[in-house]
Amino acid sequence: MTHYQRSRHDAILVGANTAVTDDPKLNCRFPETGVNMIRPVIVDPSARWTYSSSTARKILLEKQGIAPFVLIGNDTEVPSGEKDLLNGDGGQFIRIDFTKSSEDNWFQIFGKLRSLGIRSVMVEGGAFVIESLLATNLPDSVVVTIGTVFLGKEGVSVSPKAVQTLKDVVWWRGQEDAVMASRLTSK
Numbered sequence: 001m002t003h004y005q006r007s008r009h010d011a012i013l014v015g016a017n018t019a020v021t022d023d024p025k026l027n028c029r030f031p032e033t034g035v036n037m038i039r040p041v042i043v044d045p046s047a048r049w050t051y052s053s054s055t056a057r058k059i060l061l062e063k064q065g066i067a068p069f070v071l072i073g074n075d076t077e078v079p080s081g082e083k084d085l086l087n088g089d090g091g092q093f094i095r096i097d098f099t100k101s102s103e104d105n106w107f108q109i110f111g112k113l114r115s116l117g118i119r120s121v122m123v124e125g126g127a128f129v130i131e132s133l134l135a136t137n138l139p140d141s142v143v144v145t146i147g148t149v150f151l152g153k154e155g156v157s158v159s160p161k162a163v164q165t166l167k168d169v170v171w172w173r174g175q176e177d178a179v180m181a182s183r184l185t186s187k
């Protein structure tokens with residue numbers, strides 16, 4: 001179901017910690033539509049994630065994905081080799097002024113992505129990304145997947161600081177997972 005959802009969006013966005021910790025593929029593997037070329041977007045103000053050694057690059061070399069857009073701070077230095085490699089693969093380091101408020105950061109991020117032709121973004125995580133975004137009025141919908149694994153004490157939990165009530169709720173039930181799709185009442 002996660003990959004079906006990825007197939008419905010232009011881009012998939014994760015924060016720097018998710019990129020560094022999980023080294024995710026960030027592509028779309030939905031058999032019915034074949035390989036869908038969704039754009040990976042990594043919000044990485046201090047350029048902590050390394051593209052050249054990432055699984056995302058391996059996926060690109062296997063023609064199973066496209067190169068990411070990496071959102072970095074205005075003053076963040078990136079080794080020229082990393083920049084050249086990413087540009088050569090069709091990706092970009094994109095400068096954002098991360099010194100503003102959290103909400104303004106998100107406005108800048110989505111504004112930049114829109115100017116690059118990205119019309120819909122699936123924001124996958126992690127907790128910092130989801131919580132800070134839910135504190136804004138920007139998300140159109142919220143999708144929660146309930147899987148079959150307790151992540152234990154090391155697991156990352158998500159809960160927005162303020163109360164958020166969801167509306168227009170629909171449920172999909174698979175063999176193991178269940179998925180809830182909804183809208184924010186503030187919309």
Ligand SMILES: NC(=O)C1=CN([C@@H]2O[C@H](COP(=O)(O)OP(=O)(O)OC[C@H]3O[C@@H](n4cnc5c(N)ncnc54)[C@H](OP(=O)(O)O)[C@@H]3O)[C@@H](O)[C@H]2O)C=CC1
Pocket residue numbers: 014015016017018019021022043044045046047048098102105106124125126127128129130132156
């Ligand atoms: N179960 C699931 O569906 C998912 C789980 N995860 C899990 O989440 C965990 C990571 O979550 P978490 O630690 O909360 O980190 P995140 O992945 O949310 O990354 C947070 C970091 O990203 C940067 N960042 C992201 N958005 C912004 C912004 N708008 N403005 C400024 N900086 C921004 C900052 O980097 P910096 O500190 O460098 O400034 C920030 O500290 C991983 O363990 C992963 O496995 C992730 C995705 C989905």
Ligand SMILES: Nc1nc(O)c(N)c(N[C@@H]2O[C@H](COP(=O)(O)O)[C@@H](O)[C@H]2O)n1
Pocket residue numbers: 002018022023024025026027124125145147
């Ligand atoms: N296990 C799991 N189920 C979901 O429904 C999810 N949205 C995630 N999210 C994140 O996906 C990343 C791995 O994705 P790739 O397939 O390698 O692109 C990883 O960061 C998970 O935290 N996970």
